[in-house]
Amino acid sequence: MNEANHETNHAANPAASHDSRNALHPIVLRVNGEKRPAIVESRTTLADCLRNELGLTGTHLGCEHGVCGACTVLVDGHSARSCLMLARQAERYELRTVEALEEQGRLNILQQAFHDLHGLQCGFCTPGILMTLTELLREQPDADEAAVRDALSGHLCRCTGYQNIVAAAMEALRRQRGQSA
Structure with a gap:
């Protein structure tokens, strides 16, 4: 396909054009006392970022609608459903996941x-x-x-x-x- 046809196809099919909602964004999250960089799409939930980008798989995804509570983390000390929060929204908060509960290698x-x-x-x-x-x-x-x-x-x-x-x-x-x- 030549460039002219490619341009025409995008104009005729808006879904094929670049969608800025899915652009990649560098973020830095404060998780479990550490600054953790990640690159996420605009639509990436905090739960997905914690699991897939930061490797913190203790946060589980159940319903992905905020109903089951499996994805609960602490956001500035308060429990929140990480499946309902976008990763980009979480940049301004201190986050704590289940991985941070142990104390000096022992169960709390x-x-x-x-x-x-x-x-x-x-x-x-x-x-x-x-x-x-x-x-x-x-x-x-x-x-x-x-x-x-x-x-x-x-x-x-x-x-x-x-x-x-x-x-x-x-x-x-x-x-x-x-x-x-």
């Missing part, structure tokens, strides 16, 4: 409670749940079971009845306060 209080009380089954939704509960433990150190259940209401786990998840969260709260069960 919440992770250890989940381990000890079997607060998971298949584990797919667990990273998002851990991130939401991380916010709860920080913001409401005296939370009761109703507050834990309320925090978990935005998460969909098809494997459990949430009993062990709630028990693990309550145990983490007790441990955080220095109390024994």
